[in-house]
Amino acid sequence: MNKRGPASVEFRSVTKRYGAVTAVDDVSFTIEPGTLVTLLGPSGCGKTTTLRLIAGLEMATSGTIAIGGHDVTNLSASERDVSMVFQSYALFPHMSVIENVAYGPTVQGLPKRQARELALEKLELVGLQGLENRSPSELSGGQQQRVAVARALVLEPQVLLFDEPLSNLDAKLRRRVRDDIRELQQNLNLTVAYVTHDQEEALAVSDRIIVMSNARIAQTGTPRELYEEPASLFVADFIGDANLVDAELLEERGDRALARFGQLELELPRRGAVSGSIKLAVRPDAVMIHRTRPARAAIEARIAKAAYLGKHIEYTVASRMGDLFVIDRAERQPVSPGTEVWLSFAERDVTIIPA
Numbered sequence: 001m002n003k004r005g006p007a008s009v010e011f012r013s014v015t016k017r018y019g020a021v022t023a024v025d026d027v028s029f030t031i032e033p034g035t036l037v038t039l040l041g042p043s044g045c046g047k048t049t050t051l052r053l054i055a056g057l058e059m060a061t062s063g064t065i066a067i068g069g070h071d072v073t074n075l076s077a078s079e080r081d082v083s084m085v086f087q088s089y090a091l092f093p094h095m096s097v098i099e100n101v102a103y104g105p106t107v108q109g110l111p112k113r114q115a116r117e118l119a120l121e122k123l124e125l126v127g128l129q130g131l132e133n134r135s136p137s138e139l140s141g142g143q144q145q146r147v148a149v150a151r152a153l154v155l156e157p158q159v160l161l162f163d164e165p166l167s168n169l170d171a172k173l174r175r176r177v178r179d180d181i182r183e184l185q186q187n188l189n190l191t192v193a194y195v196t197h198d199q200e201e202a203l204a205v206s207d208r209i210i211v212m213s214n215a216r217i218a219q220t221g222t223p224r225e226l227y228e229e230p231a232s233l234f235v236a237d238f239i240g241d242a243n244l245v246d247a248e249l250l251e252e253r254g255d256r257a258l259a260r261f262g263q264l265e266l267e268l269p270r271r272g273a274v275s276g277s278i279k280l281a282v283r284p285d286a287v288m289i290h291r292t293r294p295a296r297a298a299i300e301a302r303i304a305k306a307a308y309l310g311k312h313i314e315y316t317v318a319s320r321m322g323d324l325f326v327i328d329r330a331e332r333q334p335v336s337p338g339t340e341v342w343l344s345f346a347e348r349d350v351t352i353i354p355a
């Protein structure tokens with residue numbers, strides 16, 4: 001869409017300090033042109049600060065930032081070809097929808113009629129045709145969100161930034177708008193940096209995810225890489241709600257390893273671990289609950305909590321490995337708390353965490 005096309009974003013050893021607080025600590029990454037990369041992490045880990053550094057709304061304390069291969073480290077926000085969609089949408093309440101969207105191009109010097117045409121085109125793109133003369137207060141949360149997207153798109157930026165764009169929406173709308181943003185990004189071949197603290201949202205929309213923890217990058221990868229090959233306990237826990245379990249690596253078998261946990265033995269990808277104590281990430285889906293002792297190897301346990309959620313049942317199960325969080329998608333009838341059960345494990349969803 002942009003005359004220059006989508007641009008890459010590159011951070012090289014970027015640090016941002018606010019007095020004694022280091023909000024971003026020696027962070028390096030590249031966002032390839034035309035991809036959607038998510039910054040994912042818990043509250044306070046530095047996601048918004050990273051976005052604001054890309055936008056030029058904050059200046060780096062040290063390190064360099066490049067957009068489209070050009071060093072923009074010392075350029076102000078208005079000198080960078082970047083737009084941001086804020087969590088609060090930040091629409092002008094006294095302007096109509098179309099005035100909100102046409103505002104940016106008008107300020108940039110485009111004649112009013114052309115700015116309105118451009119704005120209408122973008123409103124159509126986000127599915128808001130016919131609503132252009134309403135005021136923001138006459139729109140639903142999801143519609144306001146789309147106005148904010150149209151307002152960012154109309155500037156045809158080389159990079160588009162989203163800061164928790166779905167946090168004001170209910171669960172159903174969140175999924176729809178999330179899919180819309182992803183579709184728009186792919187159809188228009190946009191470079192997008194997207195911030196969320198919701199791991200499911202990140203897995204759903206991203207080409208790549210940058211997981212942040214305490215102002216640093218914990219791991220970068222595709223959704224699948226992060227889910228299937230977490231590099232640390234933090235990432236295993238944050239993405240996919242893994243149970244973290246103590247285990248012992250009994251025998252190294254090339255790139256496989258024999259591991260023992262809770263009296264069970266499993267052969268798993270070794271992932272560089274060596275004989276001795278290890279940690280395993282056990283996905284909630286990996287655990288199968290049996291009401292009677294199964295033929296396959298299993299351990300004894302007791303149902304502590306059960307929650308029926310329609311499509312699946314969530315359990316907390318007390319075992320000698322500690323409490324395990326388990327999701328059962330097969331059964332319809334929950335097992336009552338207090339029931340003695342047996343647990344077996346699907347190797348596919350049990351992962352050794354590298355030391």
Ligand SMILES: Nc1ncnc2c1ncn2[C@@H]1O[C@H](COP(=O)(O)OP(=O)(O)OP(=O)(O)O)[C@@H](O)[C@H]1O
Pocket residue numbers: 018021022023041042043044045046047048049050197
């Ligand atoms: N203007 C500021 N002055 C001082 N400290 C700040 C400022 N902005 C952010 N911080 C601090 O920097 C750290 C990172 O903040 P940031 O807003 O980037 O986190 P975040 O990952 O976006 O969190 P959230 O998910 O809660 O939005 C926090 O400890 C925060 O208190």
Ligand SMILES: [Mg+2]
Pocket residue numbers: 047048049
């Ligand atoms: Mg934030």
